[in-house]
Every structure is written in structure tokens, then in C-alpha cells.
Amino acid sequence: MSLRIYNTLSREKELFETLEPGVVRMYVCGPTVYDSAHVGHAMSSIVFDIIRRYLEYRGFEVRHVMNYTDVDDKVIQRAKKIDVDPVELAAEYVDQYDRHLQDLNVLLPTVKPRVSQEVEGIIQFVQNLEKKSYAYEIEGDVYFRVAKDPDYGKLSRRQLEDMRAGFRLEVDDRKEDPADFALWKAAKEAEPYWESPWGKGRPGWHIECSAMALRHLGEQIDIHGGGNDLIFPHHENEIAQTESLTDKSFARYWVHNGMMQIGGEDMSKSQGIMVTIDEFLREHEGDALRMIILNANYRAPITFTDEVVDQAERGLDRLRSALRPAVSSTKADRDVAAKLARKMKEVRSGFEAAMDDDFNTAAALASLFDYVRAINSARDAGVDENTLRSAQTILVELTGVFGLQLEKEGQTPEEAEPFIDLLLDIRKALRDAKQWELADMIRDRLMELGITIEDGKDGTIWRIER
Numbered sequence: 189m190s191l192r193i194y195n196t197l198s199r200e201k202e203l204f205e206t207l208e209p210g211v212v213r214m215y216v217c218g219p220t221v222y223d224s225a226h227v228g229h230a231m232s233s234i235v236f237d238i239i240r241r242y243l244e245y246r247g248f249e250v251r252h253v254m255n256y257t258d259v260d261d262k263v264i265q266r267a268k269k270i271d272v273d274p275v276e277l278a279a280e281y282v283d284q285y286d287r288h289l290q291d292l293n294v295l296l297p298t299v300k301p302r303v304s305q306e307v308e309g310i311i312q313f314v315q316n317l318e319k320k321s322y323a324y325e326i327e328g329d330v331y332f333r334v335a336k337d338p339d340y341g342k343l344s345r346r347q348l349e350d351m352r353a354g355f356r357l358e359v360d361d362r363k364e365d366p367a368d369f370a371l372w373k374a375a376k377e378a379e380p381y382w383e384s385p386w387g388k389g390r391p392g393w394h395i396e397c398s399a400m401a402l403r404h405l406g407e408q409i410d411i412h413g414g415g416n417d418l419i420f421p422h423h424e425n426e427i428a429q430t431e432s433l434t435d436k437s438f439a440r441y442w443v444h445n446g447m448m449q450i451g452g453e454d455m456s457k458s459q460g461i462m463v464t465i466d467e468f469l470r471e472h473e474g475d476a477l478r479m480i481i482l483n484a485n486y487r488a489p490i491t492f493t494d495e496v497v498d499q500a501e502r503g504l505d506r507l508r509s510a511l512r513p514a515v516s517s518t519k520a521d522r523d524v525a526a527k528l529a530r531k532m533k534e535v536r537s538g539f540e541a542a543m544d545d546d547f548n549t550a551a552a553l554a555s556l557f558d559y560v561r562a563i564n565s566a567r568d569a570g571v572d573e574n575t576l577r578s579a580q581t582i583l584v585e586l587t588g589v590f591g592l593q594l595e596k597e598g599q600t601p602e603e604a605e606p607f608i609d610l611l612l613d614i615r616k617a618l619r620d621a622k623q624w625e626l627a628d629m630i631r632d633r634l635m636e637l638g639i640t641i642e643d644g645k646d647g648t649i650w651r652i653e654r
Contacts, residue, residue: 230292479592524566
């Protein structure tokens with residue numbers, strides 16, 4: 189195996205080697221649950237779902253942790269605005285995102301921790317940093333001493349002096365250094381809180397992921413993922429606090445997806461620039477969103493437009509066209525079957541070569557489209573049903589690595605095939621008897637049910653559309 193992954197830390201593609209043979213420990217930052225999630229959040233979940241699926245296809249056991257940030261300033265502010273309990277608000281959106289994961293065919297993470305359920309471990313983490321003099325307390329707030337970490341800035345490649353110069357004037361002047369960040373926040377009036385050695389309070393944003401990764405995956409992990417908007421300060425601060433505590437390298441590979449954009453701006457709940465997952469799924473199937481992501485480099489920004497969605501849906505149609513049944517009225521010569529058999533061997537190697545190159549889904553997808561052309565050409569030439577089904581099985585397997593569901597429930601049930609064939613036989617008899625109106629009625633009713641029929645010189649074939 190020669191899988192290479194782009195590592196944000198080194199800014200290079202590196203050979204993928206795990207800490208433990210055959211096992212991948214992967215932590216991915218999940219959403220902050222204070223409002224409906226948008227397709228940009230879905231993009232991150234789908235990207236790492238595809239990465240996970242490919243690693244499992246390659247034989248790895250993937251221990252996948254994705255957190256929910258349910259204790260945060262944004263949650264509290266949103267709850268105050270609409271006058272609800274912040275814990276109840278967060279729980280509602282956790283449940284909603286769980287449903288979205290199912291709707292989008294995202295494999296459930298091995299563990300889905302929530303900050304509110306991990307506070308004991310977070311407090312212990314902060315105490316241990318305090319014991320090592322990496323943290324200090326002021327009036328119930330606890331901060332991390334950035335200057336004590338000589339490697340601070342290595343992920344984002346920022347210099348500490350430049351960071352200090354860029355801080356706003358209203359920075360908390362109680363801190364030893366304007367770059368120091370909060371590990372624990374003293375509770376304000378009407379905010380959720382937990383008892384701690386520093387009084388009533390709640391975790392800071394950055395400490396949560398470090399503590400949850402430590403608890404559920406150990407001191408060192410293979411892949412840490414998330415959107416590239418998290419590189420600084422979130423992931424930078426995770427590295428600082430975790431490596432300061434353990435004296436070990438935290439994550440071997442830092443993997444970041446690009447942002448979903450509308451009109452040149454990153455999707456953002458706080459800015460109101462977004463298409464929610466619910467809005468998208470009311471008009472389109474989840475596989476269309478996957479196709480948008482598959483057609484691009486996962487590290488690059490993706491522009492969300494109606495044209496991009498249409499292109500994705502046309503791509504789905506092309507893939508599904510290869511699942512049409514064999515044309516039974518003709519017989520292909522041996523060369524047709526042999527050519528398709530060669531394609532069946534070639535497609536897997538081409539698919540794997542592309543995916544081994546930093547999960548190059550666009551190139552892998554191109555190899556599948558080429559394979560679809562070969563399948564359709566062989567079918568049109570009258571290839572036998574067994575060879576066709578073998579070729580289709582490979583297509584379903586490889587698109588399944590992408591999480592695509594070409595054979596959707598209710599779309600291609602095998603038990604419906606004989607009834608559709610019977611209707612087409614009746615239609616043919618009606619056409620032979622020149623009863624065009626009745627024959628057209630059968631065609632039209634089948635179309636209403638999503639079944640397209642095509643009349644050709646070698647007979648009639650049918651397929652089920654979206």
C-alpha cells in the first residue's frame with residue numbers, strides 16, 4: 189500500500205503510516221450546535237466519511253471520534269436570544285445533526301462525545317497543565333501560557349510576535365500575554381456552569397477537543413481533521429496544550445477540508461451566508477451533495493451554485509445508467525465480453541491509484557465514468573447478463589467506497605423487474621396491434637413512476653431514474 193496524505197503540518201504529501209499496525213485513530217472536529225447546520229458542515233462530515241470508508245476498504249480498523257460542541261459562547265448567546273435553556277437548545281441540534289448524518293449516509297462515528305458530558309476530564313486536563321506551569325488562574329479564569337511553548341505557531345506557521353501585534357485593543361489586560369488563551373472560563377450570571385477548583389465555570393473552546401481525544405483515542409492519534417478555518421487558533425491551541433501535557437507529538441497527520449462557498453464567501457451560520465442541510469435535502473438527494481464534493485479536491489474551496497448541483501445530479505444519472513438490465517434480444521460476440529472483463533480488472537487499480545494520491549476523488553470518479561461507458565457499450569452490444577451483473581457489482585462496490593447509494597431503496601427492487609418486463613411485453617403487443625393510445629398510456633404511467641423506456645432496433649430497454 190502506498191497511500192499518501194497531505195499533512196498541513198509539513199505542507200507536503202506524506203506516506204501514510206499508523207501508530208498501531210492496521211488501526212487508524214481519527215479525531216474530527218464536529219459542529220457547534222446552536223442553530224441548524226448548513227451544507228458546509230455536511231461537507232466536512234462527508235469528506236472524512238469518504239476518507240474513513242477508503243481506509244476501511246484498504247483493510248484498516250478506523251476508530252473515529254467526532255465531537256459536538258454543546259457548551260460554547262455561541263450556544264449561550266443563541267439561547268438567551270430566543271429565551272430557552274442552552275442545554276436543551278444544544279440537545280435539539282445534536283439530534284438534528286444525527287439525523288442529517290443518516291440522511292447523508294455518513295457512517296456513525298465510533299464515539300460522539302459532547303463537551304457537557306466530558307467536563308470532569310477537561311478539569312483534570314487543565315489541572316495537570318497548571319501543575320506543569322503551562323496554565324495560570326486569574327479570578328476564576330484559567331489561561332494557557334503560550335510563551336512557555338517554544339513550538340507555538342508550527343501548524344499555522346505564524347510567529348508569536350506577529351500574533352501579539354495583531355490582537356485587538358480590547359484584549360483582556362489581566363492576562364500575562366495577550367496571546368494566552370482560555371482553558372476555563374468563570375461563570376457569568378445565568379450561564380451554565382460546573383464546579384471546579386477555580387470556582388463555578390465552564391470549559392474554553394480549545395481544551396474540549398484535546399481532552400476528548402485524550403480520553404477516547406489516547407495521547408497520540410493518527411489523523412486530526414476538520415475545516416481549514418480551524419487551523420488557527422483552534423488546532424494550533426490543541427497542539428500546544430496537548431503536547432505540553434504529554435511531551436509527545438499529538439497527531440501524525442493534520443488533514444483539513446476546504447470551505448463551501450456562496451458568492452465567494454465561506455458559508456457561515458453567524459453571518460447568515462448558508463444553505464441549510466434541511467433546505468438542500470428538500471430539493472435534492474444526499475448523493476447529489478456527495479457528488480459535488482467528489483468532483484473537487486477536498487482541500488480546495490467549493491462554490492455552491494445551482495449549476496454545480498445540476499452537474500452533480502447529471503453525474504449521478506450517468507453512474508446509475510450502468511445499472512440498467514441487459515438487452516436480451518441480442519447476443520454479443522466474445523470480444524465484447526473480453527473487453528468488459530479487462531475493464532473490470534483495470535477500474536479497481538485506477539480507482540485505488542487515484543485515492544492513494546491524497547484521496548483524489550475527482551480522478552477516481554473519472555475512472556468510474558470511463559468504466560460506466562464500457563458497461564453501457566457492452567450492454568448495447570448485447571453482452572450476456574452474468575458478465576454485465578459482475579461488472580455492475582464492481583461499480584456498486586467502488587461507488588459504495590464514496591458512500592454513494594446507486595441502488596436506492598424503492599428504486600431498483602429485483603422483485604419489480606418481471607412486472608415491468610410484463611408491462612413492456614403487453615405494450616409491444618399493443619403496438620403490434622396498432623393500439624397506440626393504450627401503448628402510450630403504459631409508457632406514460634411508467635414514466636410517472638420514474639421508469640424510463642427506450643425503444644431501439646434491438647428491442648426495448650428500461651431504467652429507473654432518480
